[in-house]
Amino acid sequence: MSVQVNVNWQSQKSFLATNMEGDVVAIDGGSNGSGLGPSELLLAALGGCVSTTIMGVLEKKRQQITSFEIEIVGEKQPDWPKAYTAIHMIYKVSGVDINQAAVERAIELAETRYCTVSASLKAPVTHELVIFSEAPAPA
DSSP states (O other): OOOOEEEEEEETTEEEEEETTOOEEEEESSSSSSSBOHHHHHHHHHHHHHHHHHHHHHHHTTOEEEEEEEEEEEEEOSSTTOOEEEEEEEEEEEEESOOHHHHHHHHHHIIIIIOHHHHHOOSOEEEEEEEEEEOOOOO
């Protein structure tokens, strides 16, 4: 199975990446503020990849999620190619009567089995989980 993305130069160090469906992401290789940098996009891709899997698993487990966020911190080598040497993700989950074991299992499945991006990285990826419990909505 192949996936194609076209990256087209706009100006200076600004590019647009377009997938086969026509979705577009701005890439900024400098500090123009016109998009995420390439290494930031890698972290965003990792976060997006695990997020979609986690939310799908939690939906199947009938978890009432009201808020979901991942804070992703990457540590890079100081010298070129400045590769990530470690990536740490902090999962922040809010909802009603959340089953922590269900969330932990969803994270495990996403990181180790279903996420193409995490499977493609050489850097070790660690994580922690923070759950914010909310009262059920009044009936």
